[in-house]
């Protein structure tokens with residue numbers, strides 16, 4: 001480089017220092033570049049939900065059609081899942097393979113002669129976990145398309161939709177054994193989950209789902225709602241608010257048809273009532289009307305399941321509502337809500 005240019009640069013630097021050194025003696029503040037705005041602390045959980053970027057997760061939504069297709073396959077090829085029968089064990093092996101194909105770390109949890117199927121999606125935090133569950137056993141002589149093939153397939157479809165994301169928190173996808181003989185699988189996990197070195201932040205149950213919003217009751221023609229039991233003695237207001245928000249604001253369930261009653265005690269969520277906050281998805285028709293005539297009877301076949309929703313396309317839409325509401329609850333919990341919990 002030319003010497004004249006170098007000396008010119010040096011002179012310019014000297015000039016630039018003079019006014020600066022003059023400022024120091026006068027104790028005037030040195031102006032700093034503006035700070036980035038601090039992340040606002042959410043005032044309420046509702047504010048936080050309002051800020052959540054749901055569209056960031058809308059590209060890989062779980063689909064009712066996938067639940068429908070796999071449940072169709074299961075009920076024709078792996079129905080009759082009464083505990084301790086060869087057809088039950090063949091179904092268990094099929095479900096293990098399916099979970100492995102989703103990239104989950106699959107472990108069987110033995111208790112007595114039964115086995116829970118657990119799929120772990122580990123986060124950086126391997127300690128706190130959200131657990132999603134559905135029972136895979138049936139009573140005797142039952143295909144179990146609705147009770148509870150639909151719930152199992154919903155859990156697996158949500159796992160598929162989440163497979164491309166890495167969350168800081170751990171998510172466990174559980175298929176419980178021996179629900180029909182006294183909630184035994186979920187009760188065993190509730191008492192023994194520490195053997196996997198996890199604590200439970202929350203539990204979401206799926207049992208007899210899909211015949212719900214936007215399907216109509218085939219007996220009365222009335223609109224069906226989306227029913228999510230939310231408490232059973234262990235209230236978590238934020239978790240309930242999250243469920244309502246996901247159903248109404250994100251997946252479009254009509255507000256007047258989003259129903260959030262106290263959870264009953266008839267399925268696996270009851271096993272967790274003293275462990276963590278719980279949510280339980282079930283069809284509104286579970287305890288009313290036409291459906292009760294085939295619940296827990298040999299009539300629980302795939303054609304009956306489909307007919308009870310008003311047809312194949314209606315059932316797929318009803319399943320959309322379930323899995324997409326469940327999915328958004330999980331992403332908020334695993335992403336933003338985990339931050340909120342700190």
Ligand SMILES: [Zn+2]
Pocket residue numbers: 135147148179207208267
């Ligand atoms: Zn059931």
